[in-house]
Amino acid sequence: FGTMTGIEYDDFLDLEYEPAATDLTCEFTIDPAADMSMEAAASRVASESSNGTWAALHVDEDELKDLGAVACEIDGSEITVAYPAALFEAGSMPQILSCIAGNILGMKAVDSIRLEDCHWPESIVSGFLGPQFGTSVANEKLDAGERPVLATVPKPKVGLSTAAHAEIGEEAWLGGVDLLKDDENLTDQEFNPFEDRLTESLAARDRAQEATGERKDYLVNVTAETTEMLERVDLVAEHGGGFVMVDVITAGWAAVQSVRKRCEEHGLAIHAHRAMHAAFDRLEHHGVSMRVIAQIARLCGVDHIHTGTAGLGKLANEDTPGINEWLTGECHGLTPVLPVASGGLHPGVVDQLLEALGTDIIVQAGGGIHGHPDGTHAGAKALRQSVDASMAGESLEDYADDHPELATALEKWGAETPR
Ligand SMILES: O=C(O)[C@@](O)(COP(=O)(O)O)[C@H](O)[C@H](O)COP(=O)(O)O
Numbered sequence: 001f002g003t004m005t006g007i008e009y010d011d012f013l014d015l016e017y018e019p020a021a022t023d024l025t026c027e028f029t030i031d032p033a034a035d036m037s038m039e040a041a042a043s044r045v046a047s048e049s050s051n052g053t054w055a056a057l058h059v060d061e062d063e064l065k066d067l068g069a070v071a072c073e074i075d076g077s078e079i080t081v082a083y084p085a086a087l088f089e090a091g092s093m094p095q096i097l098s099c100i101a102g103n104i105l106g107m108k109a110v111d112s113i114r115l116e117d118c119h120w121p122e123s124i125v126s127g128f129l130g131p132q133f134g135t136s137v138a139n140e141k142l143d144a145g146e147r148p149v150l151a152t153v154p155k156p157k158v159g160l161s162t163a164a165h166a167e168i169g170e171e172a173w174l175g176g177v178d179l180l181k182d183d184e185n186l187t188d189q190e191f192n193p194f195e196d197r198l199t200e201s202l203a204a205r206d207r208a209q210e211a212t213g214e215r216k217d218y219l220v221n222v223t224a225e226t227t228e229m230l231e232r233v234d235l236v237a238e239h240g241g242g243f244v245m246v247d248v249i250t251a252g253w254a255a256v257q258s259v260r261k262r263c264e265e266h267g268l269a270i271h272a273h274r275a276m277h278a279a280f281d282r283l284e285h286h287g288v289s290m291r292v293i294a295q296i297a298r299l300c301g302v303d304h305i306h307t308g309t310a311g312l313g314k315l316a317n318e319d320t321p322g323i324n325e326w327l328t329g330e331c332h333g334l335t336p337v338l339p340v341a342s343g344g345l346h347p348g349v350v351d352q353l354l355e356a357l358g359t360d361i362i363v364q365a366g367g368g369i370h371g372h373p374d375g376t377h378a379g380a381k382a383l384r385q386s387v388d389a390s391m392a393g394e395s396l397e398d399y400a401d402d403h404p405e406l407a408t409a410l411e412k413w414g415a416e417t418p419r
């Protein structure tokens, strides 16, 4: 036997430690339990999320590769933990999350803990495919030019027949929308089966492309049990679709990585819906931030992901501009992701939305199009007009003077944020 060494919680705290370039560093907000100091709590976070446990261990140094993380910074209730790259399996997001967002979120040593941010080293990023198209879909697969890509979800979100779904899609595409999108809970139910919906919607797409001269496409929801989901991805390619949509949180990151591989073979772009994200990120002091969820999604290879409306829509969300900046910024050569603003949007808030988030986004409106007093086609035209006005630097009110669909929308919704 070689030298026996002891491993205990204190070994995972070193405030002098400078993270190596190959370390993954994570920032957590923690609230230590009543009888626990920040230092003690921080060391337990680093220990339990790498290779430590509560009991002092005696191990043979020759037999053990030192994979311990280090709590290396404490700043108020914020701590930074550095993880050696060798702790992780290259290219496996579930394994990484089982470390940095695993048991530690349930430890008694802290009353609450939130994973706020990660700094991903090249050594880890290089193990992931990243997005295939990302922001380039706007002009590689569509004809958006400088303006935002426009998308719509037929409403009501479920219950429509296949024929009604495709017809609404055609109306919206003809009105100026680029992408038809399934709702997060529409998959392969009897009232609107997956393959029928796919073929009829793509046929409507082709007619709308013919009529408008603009490329259009369909974000069809393939979310299902993984092998079934991969078969649906193949069906989309077989029938000439260019995109798939996945509920990334409910399907799970392992499944997302499998879909990404399959989409590489077919040249399909992936739209990530984040249903259930609020279970992780809604509370400010506990869970996993949307910023980290967005980072995970980019590494796993989605091309678009919902990131919120900068407070203008119906859903609570955090720091959309900051998250979008990370998604479109430099990260060891990863393709930038196209952020999606959605949830309670309508033509009356588009100017403020583009002011807050810029134009390299997807703007999705469901109720904001299909709730238009004159119906889907007029609703789609009104949304397109609101974008055209903003791109031209004209106020929505002035532009509405000779664009009746927009005028009707402003009359109905003004610039209100629905609740
Ligand atoms: O079901 C809905 O509510 C939506 O289809 C929007 O519909 P409306 O356009 O009719 O509001 C989207 O799923 C949400 O935007 C998702 O939230 P987020 O984008 O925050 O992930």
Ligand SMILES: [Mg+2]
Pocket (backbone or CB within 6 Å): 153, 157, 183, 184
């Ligand atoms: Mg929805």
